[in-house]
Amino acid sequence: MNVNTKHDFKPFNVDLWKHDGQAGALIPLLQSAQDTYGYISEAAIDHISHITGVPAAEIYGVVTFYAQFRTKPLGKYVIKVCNGTACHVNNAKPIADAVTDELGITYDETTDDGDFSMLSVACVGCCSLAPVVVINDETYGRLTPAKTRKVLREYKREAKKTQQEKDA
């Protein structure tokens, strides 16, 4: 898995914590942790608690409140299937089924090789492109099951290529 587990915490921007003398930037600090490690580990929570003086339990409360934060590592490609109202009525379920069929994972699961994770999200704000799937930062709209498979196969090829380059 492509996750740094050493936890040296150097990339953390501690300055984020100070803003106009107001302690308020817990969320940017957590985002920075997640950007660095791919998820928020217990060690990261402890470290942030140490910097900020906010109790670890409270930070855990914040982490689990927001949809963005993950306490488990995810795959290299994160597939977010939109299940907002507009996508729902425009065929989101067959799209999700196509992902499951193609990759063998369902919501909140990661493939064994650590390449793909599948998540359900409620509305990504591209309702006029429904149905929508977001893979990492790329948005794919007006999908059909066939188009979804095509996109996924491209990602699979890419993943395979990176793996081969790594092996070589």
Add this chain to the structure above:
Amino acid sequence: MFYSPVITNGSEAAASDKLHLFKYVEDSEQYKLMTFESHGGYKAWKKVLTEMQPQQVIDEVKNSGLRGRGGAGFPTGMKWGFVPKDSSKPRYLCCNADESEPGTCKDRVLMERDPHGVIEGMAIGAYAIGCHTMFIYIRGEFNHCIDRMEQAVEEAYAKGHLGKNIHGSGYDLDMIVHTGGGAYICGEETALLNSLEGERGMSRIRPPFPAIEGLYACPTIVNNVESLAAVPHIINRGAEWYRTLGTEKSAGTKLFSLSGHVKRPGNYEVELGFSLKKLLYDPAYGGGILGDKKLKGVIPGGASTPFLTPEMIDVNLDYESLTAVGSMLGSGAVIVFDEDTCIVWVIQKLIQFFKHESCGKCTPCREGTGWLKQIIDRIEAGGGQPGDIEKIEEICGNILGRTICPLGDAAVMPIQSSIRLWREEWQYHIEHGKCMVKTEFPFK
């Protein structure tokens, strides 16, 4: 390059003397400061700094009749006027860009394609209330908007539109781009402020209202992206001009996000008071229902507003007219359902969403949405029991108006209206264990 290929009526707006928010939305360079300035950008900001007193700005916006575009429709100028003039505390302006109401995708387009327009509107608002640090709270999922906005802020600083002693006026203004963590509730202003302070996004009891005690207990104004984006145009062309747009009580233009079963889903800027029927069927807008099917219903203002039936769509899109037919203008997200859509199936998705997004602070909403989800899941799965509808109605009645923030109301209003309008369909689902209509998907 556009990040998202959303259909807009930008070409119509470009040729129009009235439409202004989307005037340059189809110009792929508009996000750059140079292009923005060549289109008259930051002119209003300079005018405000050199020629106007804060009170004059507030009065101008008040006279324009601009109302909040985030959903509640509260007059923007009046809100600004609530900030105490004699307070020694710092004041804050926060632009609410946590657009997460299902169906709403208008602010995203503004931020991606015209970020400086938003900054200019925010700066003018900040000046009006005497604020020197302003925030924009952008939804975490909107990566492209965040990139664009950060880039635009950097450009604005470099050109002296933000920073210290702006354009020699002696006025200082800083801007911070804050990325949200992903929670629907943070679109509610007090929850947004809690989130900005680094806490869980739970709403606060009002009063005190944020204008008196908001961020860090200082006077704070929270405005929607679209409301602020309209402000520079009001300053440039005057309140009188703005009043000529729209209707008497709903002045100006509004962005509508059209989605669901229509041929041309997209974002359209129209004057308030525009006909909903025209928005759905006119070839320049929605272009009719997908597959030329019949219309079953419309949600006119985002997932939390009551449904309209085909008999009710002869309505004008403004705050008063929609209230008169029992719905709301909300955020302007028009979601369309064709005749083959099972209403229970739609509501099931909605209640799943609201249950997940309930912040958990107020018991009626936290528990009630969970109960509703259990019952509706069961009905959809074919296990409906006699008395279920009455039970749903009772729970809804116990949530409505009994929570701190409007999320509780938002969760139950579409359910109540769906039962009111399509009761026999719910009944059929419970009795026969299946949908009354055959749900057919538009794309195969």
